[in-house]
Structure formats: structure tokens, C-alpha cells
Amino acid sequence: MSDPQASPHGSRIDPFVDAYAARAAGMVASEVRALFAVASRPEVVSLAGGMPNVGALPLGELAELVAELVRADGARALQYGSAQGDERLREHICEVMALEGIGAGAGDVVVTVGSQQALDLLTRVFVDPGDVVVCEGPTYVTALNTFAAYQAQVVQVPMDGDGLVPEALEEALGRLASAGRRVKFLYTVPTFHNPAGVTLSAERRARVLEVCDRFGVLVVEDNPYGLLGFDAEPMRALRADSAGGVVYLGSFSKTIAPGFRVGWALAPPAVRDKLVLAAESAMLSHSSFNQLVVGRYLAIQPWRRQIKEFTEMYRQRRDALLESLEAWMPAGASWTRPGGGFFVWLTLPEGLDAKTMLPRAVAERVAYVPGSGFFADGSGRGNIRLSYCYPPPELIREGVRRLAGVIDAESGL
Ligand code: PMP
Numbered sequence: 001m002s003d004p005q006a007s008p009h010g011s012r013i014d015p016f017v018d019a020y021a022a023r024a025a026g027m028v029a030s031e032v033r034a035l036f037a038v039a040s041r042p043e044v045v046s047l048a049g050g051m052p053n054v055g056a057l058p059l060g061e062l063a064e065l066v067a068e069l070v071r072a073d074g075a076r077a078l079q080y081g082s083a084q085g086d087e088r089l090r091e092h093i094c095e096v097m098a099l100e101g102i103g104a105g106a107g108d109v110v111v112t113v114g115s116q117q118a119l120d121l122l123t124r125v126f127v128d129p130g131d132v133v134v135c136e137g138p139t140y141v142t143a144l145n146t147f148a149a150y151q152a153q154v155v156q157v158p159m160d161g162d163g164l165v166p167e168a169l170e171e172a173l174g175r176l177a178s179a180g181r182r183v184k185f186l187y188t189v190p191t192f193h194n195p196a197g198v199t200l201s202a203e204r205r206a207r208v209l210e211v212c213d214r215f216g217v218l219v220v221e222d223n224p225y226g227l228l229g230f231d232a233e234p235m236r237a238l239r240a241d242s243a244g245g246v247v248y249l250g251s252f253s254k255t256i257a258p259g260f261r262v263g264w265a266l267a268p269p270a271v272r273d274k275l276v277l278a279a280e281s282a283m284l285s286h287s288s289f290n291q292l293v294v295g296r297y298l299a300i301q302p303w304r305r306q307i308k309e310f311t312e313m314y315r316q317r318r319d320a321l322l323e324s325l326e327a328w329m330p331a332g333a334s335w336t337r338p339g340g341g342f343f344v345w346l347t348l349p350e351g352l353d354a355k356t357m358l359p360r361a362v363a364e365r366v367a368y369v370p371g372s373g374f375f376a377d378g379s380g381r382g383n384i385r386l387s388y389c390y391p392p393p394e395l396i397r398e399g400v401r402r403l404a405g406v407i408d409a410e411s412g413l
Helices: 020-027 029-037 059-077 087-098 113-124 141-149 168-180 202-216 270-284 288-301 303-327 354-363 393-410
Strands: 109-113 132-137 155-160 183-188 219-222 246-251 260-265 342-346 384-389
Touching: 020 183, 020 219, 029 393, 087 109, 087 246, 087 288, 087 303, 109 113, 109 270, 113 141, 113 183, 113 219, 113 246, 113 260, 113 270, 132 168, 155 168, 168 202, 168 393, 183 202, 202 219, 260 288, 303 342, 303 393, 342 393, 354 393
Parallel strands: 132 155, 132 183, 183 219, 219 246
Antiparallel strands: 109 260, 246 260, 342 384
């Protein structure tokens, strides 16, 4: 029998197409997600995804910890919890943030489903359609998707090797203020930036805080990579020097595992109250089970030693990437040199387009993310994000060798 909803081409027509809210129009699949299917083919070296290497976790110990949790505290682990999150876990989170100079009480922390949900809730609480959000250019792609879903107007401010340029920020905020626009917040990834691989210098941190304070603009500091530095002690967080003007977003996705989906927001009290209410309407409560597993993990595991092992692994991969870029890339290409995190931002030789080059790269069995996905206006076509977190060093080298061949061919060399 023929399906009355089917189009002549066999695809289903959506009978509710006229029923969606206007904001649903901003909800489109990200280029990065679309790439994952291609990049996960076994013959392709993927320098595209930002997936942490969870294979390096002590899985046997984790299994025992979970079994012990169910036996000893199962009734609590399997019950609803508070919308703000488990208090013991929030205390652990404060100990983690102290490593970046943050002094905070568990009462100001809201546990969220990854830091992604914290960003979603914050945008829900602050942004009406047409409101301005300022962020770095390039910026984290899923943050752009969140801002689009809430119909924000995104203004991107340039970066250089030391992160966000404070003069450019000041200029943008001045221009927006003169136009009578109320900027809802500055979204920034100051440490080991995704996708740019740069870190905001200490001197600039003070300048960014001062500029935002002067314009009365809230700072949203997204910091999932802060503890994954290769060479030095953790950078002092922006939040460490401004308790009233910064919402800090943290996550265990990169330091333990993303599958737990445990992240958090640390916010000034009035903002925290709004976030708790927003969290309640979004999910009633976070998974008690996942929160208690992570809480126990932090209490029992030598977690800081594990982070050291992780960073040593990622450092070797960063080195493999930088060395092979040095060895293989043609003249005219340039790239950032990250001190931590997962990403290198590559600028192609003049005239090349990362997006149109991608099919050729995939045919040569190497994948990357074109830079344009990290800009709201589609600029960045001459850029590429390279991730070194997942493939082992020898595959990274092979991937860069293939990529350099593609760039040479594209340049007509
Ligand atoms: N912010 C940035 C800058 C990220 O790179 C990521 C993960 N790729 C997130 C937030 C989201 O992380 P989570 O798993 O905690 O939601």
C-alpha cells in the first residue's frame, strides 16, 4: 500500500513542517557531526574528531568501583537527585577548580550534562532572539549551534597567538554599546582553545576582565582543557580573579570520560539560582548514578596521576603532529603550537579552500574539519582544525603526510 505521506522520491514529507517554533530553523546539523561517519572509516586517518582517548582509563578499577557503588549506595544512586547536583560531587568539583586558583563553595556549583548543557542553560537564561553574544573567531562549533538555536546574533572577535585580542574586544563592545545593543555575554575558551589551540596570556586575562567589567558584560569562561597542559602548572582561571563577573564552565569529559556526561557551571548566586531552575525544567535532575560514580572516582582514584598520564600521551601526539607538519607542509602554510588540549589550527597556503579540498583529502584517506564551521559567517575557508587526541603518533604522521600531498596537489605542485 502506498504511503500517503511519502514524496515521489520516497522520502517522507514532514506533516508538521508548519508547526515548528521559529528557533528550530536555527537547529541544523553541524559540519563536524556530518564528518564523523566518513572519518570513522578504518582506512581514514581522522585528524577531525575531538574524542578523548578513553582506552587509557583504568577500566577494571572503574568496574569494581561501579559494582561497589551499587552494593553500598545503590538506593541513592538509583533515585532522583536535586536539580543542582550531588553535594559531595560539588565539593570535589571545588577541589578541582582550586587547581586553577578558584576559591568557591559547593553551593555556587550546578552540575550539568557535560559543560555543553551548562552553555545551553545559560543561553536559555540570558538570550532572547536577536540578542548579541560575543565570542572568539574561530570558536567552538557546538557553542555556535547553541547560540543559533536560541536565535542569538553572534559577533566574533579575532585572536592571535596569545588568544583573544583585547583591543579588538574593546572596539567591538564599544561599537555595540554605541549602537544601543546590550551584549548578553562574552563566551570565551581562554585555555588550549578549541579549535585555535592558543591560550590567552596572563596579561591579556586581566585586560579582558577589565574591558568586560567596564562595559558591564558577563564573561562565560569555558574551560574543559585547562588541566591538560603539557609544560607548566595550570593557568589561573579568569574566574579566579572575578567571582562576580564570570560564569565558569567545567567538565570531566576530557580528564575522566565524556560518557559520564558530567560537567558543571560555577556562577554568581543570582545566576546560579536561574541555572538551577533552568536545569530543573530541562531534566528534573542529573543522573544520580553518573554523579556518584564520578564522585567516588575522584575520591578513590589517584586522579591527578591519571591526568599526568593522559597529558603525557597527548603531548607525544602533539609533538608527532608538530614535527610532521614541520617536515611535510609546503611553504605558505602556518599553524599554531598548542601548550595543551587537543587542537592545532592550520592556515593553508594563499588561495586554497579547506572545504572544497575535503573530498580530495577523504579520497586520500585523511580527514580534518574545515575552518568555516567555526565561524558564524562562514569565514575561515583557508583554515583547518587538526586534532591529535585520538590517533596514535604513527598514524598522525601518516595522516599529515597524506594531507601535505593533498595540499600540494590542490596547489598544482
Ligand atoms: N566546550 C568546548 C570548548 C569543548 O571543546 C567541548 C567538547 N568538545 C565542550 C565544551 C563540551 O564538553 P562536554 O563533554 O563537557 O559537554
